[in-house]
Amino acid sequence: MAAPPRWRRSKLDRFAAVIFDMDGVLVDGEPLHFEAVNELLARDGLTLTLEQYQPYMGTKSGWTELIRDFGLPRPREHYAPLYHELIMRQYRERSTALPGALAVVCSLRKASMPLALASSSIQPWVEACLANIGLATAFDVIVTGSDVERGKPAPDIYLAAAERLGAAPARCLAIEDAPAGVASAKAAGMTCWAILTPYTRGLALPGADRVFESLTDIDLAALAGVTA
Numbered sequence: 001m002a003a004p005p006r007w008r009r010s011k012l013d014r015f016a017a018v019i020f021d022m023d024g025v026l027v028d029g030e031p032l033h034f035e036a037v038n039e040l041l042a043r044d045g046l047t048l049t050l051e052q053y054q055p056y057m058g059t060k061s062g063w064t065e066l067i068r069d070f071g072l073p074r075p076r077e078h079y080a081p082l083y084h085e086l087i088m089r090q091y092r093e094r095s096t097a098l099p100g101a102l103a104v105v106c107s108l109r110k111a112s113m114p115l116a117l118a119s120s121s122i123q124p125w126v127e128a129c130l131a132n133i134g135l136a137t138a139f140d141v142i143v144t145g146s147d148v149e150r151g152k153p154a155p156d157i158y159l160a161a162a163e164r165l166g167a168a169p170a171r172c173l174a175i176e177d178a179p180a181g182v183a184s185a186k187a188a189g190m191t192c193w194a195i196l197t198p199y200t201r202g203l204a205l206p207g208a209d210r211v212f213e214s215l216t217d218i219d220l221a222a223l224a225g226v227t228a
Contacts, residue, residue: 014171015113015171015172015173015191016114016165016167016168016171016172017113017114017115017116017162017165017167017171017172017173018108018113018114018115018116018172018173018174018175019115019116019117019118019158019161019162019165019172019173019174019175019185019190020105020115020116020117020118020139020174020175021117021118021119021174021175021176021177021178021181022117022119022121022126022129022130023057023119023120023121023177024057024098024176024177024178024195024197024199024200025098025101025175025176025177025195025215026097026098026101026105026117026133026135027095027096027097027098027101027129027133028095028096028098028197029091029095029121029129030057030197030199030200031199032087032090032091032094032095033057033087034048034050034053034199035090036083036086036087036090037053037066037083039086040079040082040083040086041072044072044073044074046070046072046073048070050199052070054199054200054203057178057180057199057200059120059151059152059153059178059180062076062080063076063079063080063083064076066079067079084122087121087125088124088125088128091125091128091129091132092128092132093132095128095129095132095133096133097133097134097135098214098215099214099215099216100214100215100216100217100218101133101135101215102133102134102135103216104215104218105135105138106138109138114140114141114165114166114167115138115139115140115141116139116140116141116142116143116161116162116164116165117130117139117141117142117143117144117161118143118157118158118160118161118174118184119142119143119144119145119157120144120145120151120152120157120180120181121144121145122144122145122146123142123144123145123146123147125144126142126144130142140165141161141164141165143157143160143161143164144157145157147160148160152178152180152181152183152184153179153180153181153183153184153187154184154187155184155185155187155188155189156184157184158172158174158184158185158187158188158190159188162188162190169188169189169190170189170190172188172190172191173190173191173192173193174188174190174191174192174193175192175193175194175195175215175218176192176193176194176195176208177194177195177196177197177200178200178203179200179203179204179205179206182194182205182206182207182208183206183207186207191209192207192208192209193208193209193210193211193212193218194208194210194211194212195211195212195213195214195215196211196212196213196214
């Protein structure tokens, strides 16, 4: 088998760790969140368009912000627990790994690359989702929205992941899909590659070092020197 291009191999060799976002990168989670939000709003005769919802993707923003921004009729205490249960059910029953996700993560583990997950979702959602797609034990470090006070686009979650891995942020590769996530990784001083999804396609991804159509286009297995 031919060796991968030298520029590709040297690119990965300089990374000390790879840190993945979850929704939109490893799992097609954004549709689940979008549907759950609108399921709750429909009970009040309301709905959000995808364009209205997109700025909240990949962030820790919750019902407080949605209530404020859209003048929703009920308090956070009404929406939040119902939403929590809807998302838990969605992750347990409907979450599926995106193309290339399992192969890339497993190949990097085989190559002994330190791996972390940095997701704005809360810890119970992350655990349910990873278990459902077969990646419950795949990561050396998992940092969730439950672990940081400031969510994406603040750099806190990526800095926490790098610290727990014992890796310098400048030597970490973050893989993201949403503008807030890209901004978070770049603010942490990391290289960031972005994956396009139907929910983020067309959005500006300022700061992304590279943009890919899918994880299947990132030959991380070959770059790490192993066969998927």
